[in-house]
Amino acid sequence: MIRKTGTRPPDRADRRVRAAPAVVLGVLCLALTGCASAPSIDPAHAMARADLGMQAPATTFADFPKAPQDPAPNAETDGVVLHVKQDIAVYETPNGAVFARLPATQLDNPTWVPVIAERGRWAQVLLPSRPNGASGWVRTDGQVERARSPYDVDVDIDARRLRVRKDGAAIGEWVVGVGAPDSPTPRGRTFIMAAIEETVTRFSPIILPLGVHSETFSTYGGGPGTVALHGWPDPSVFGQASSDGCVRVPNDALRLLTTLPLGTLVHLR
Structure with missing residues (x-):
């Protein structure tokens, strides 16, 4: 099972989302293939x-x-x-x-x-x-x-680089893994939809599903083919186009990404 953990809601309240009951999501990284x-x-x-x-x-x-x-x-x-x-x-x-x-x-x-x-x-x-x-x-x-949210995430798919910006200024940049030629990472702007604690394969302590889906898989691992940002235990994948569509990030990148507010814009270029 996969259990959600929290990321930070946007600046206005500066609260943390608490852990919630278990949910199941077939993201493309599973199975290794104020207002009143x-x-x-x-x-x-x-x-x-x-x-x-x-x-x-x-x-x-x-x-x-x-x-x-x-x-x-x-x-x-x-x-x-x-x-x-x-x-x-x-x-x-x-x-x-x-x-x-x-x-x-x-x-x-x-x-x-x-x-x-x-x-x-x-x-x-x-x-x-x-x-x-x-x-x-x-x-x-x-x-x-x-x-x-003062943050945004920019993923240059061709260069295989991820940059996190705050108010337009870069605060972190990493080489990442992206989708393989036959299962490419989709392009366009999307957002951090949720944060999930991985408790089955443990290849990434946290998975960040985005509001975007694979154009190759209509379903994946029992879910709808949701693309995500997540870690990976083998660093050789960074700089490679070898995933099923998700963006694989180093551990220090994941630590920063999990602190970003839900709803934060993500550019997949």
């Missing part, structure tokens, strides 16, 4: 909330082929992230049709998602679901908490 509630709710929003239970949850196990695609997959953001405190509706456009619900937890971790655009009380956020680059619009005047 709204004072009022308009009728359309009330109807969306009433229909929320009928919507599929936007998790790493879901697929929303018609979800809006990330309009600028290589762009930076200002680091704003949203904490979903209660399941909320995900819209195709501001005031448009509801196509999913974003749950308050992802793999037993609290849901934090990065904001990639804003329009009044609406925010476009990246989703952890297929297809890669899936996004949606949520209201920011409801059950969400607004914060900012």
Whole structure:
């Protein structure tokens, strides 16, 4: 089994996420192959909330082929992230049709998602679901908490290098392992979705699933083919393109990565 452990939520509260019950996730590294509630709710929003239970949850196990695609997959953001405190509706456009619900937890971790655009009380956020680059619009005047992560992670897949930045300045850089030619690491911007303590193979003490999936495997190890950042016991893999899509990092890189807030943006270039 795999058991979630905590990473740090964003700056505003500077709290740590506590350990939670066991979950199972088939990430590609397994098997070795402040905001207050709204004072009022308009009728359309009330109807969306009433229909929320009928919507599929936007998790790493879901697929929303018609979800809006990330309009600028290589762009930076200002680091704003949203904490979903209660399941909320995900819209195709501001005031448009509801196509999913974003749950308050992802793999037993609290849901934090990065904001990639804003329009009044609406925010476009990246989703952890297929297809890669899936996004949606949520209201920011409801059950969400607004914060900012000063960090971002940049993975140069071709150069096989990972850099962690804080407010744009590099605070760590490492040579890493990436996906093999027949199972490449996907490209685009995504985010740190959760942190999981590995208790089966123990090849990495912590696994950091991202909100992105393999384009090679539709399923993997019983899960949905979620790509992750994680450690590896054999350092010869660093600098190599030999994984099933995950990014393999040295131990000191993993130690830093596990301190980053959930929702932190990750560029896979």
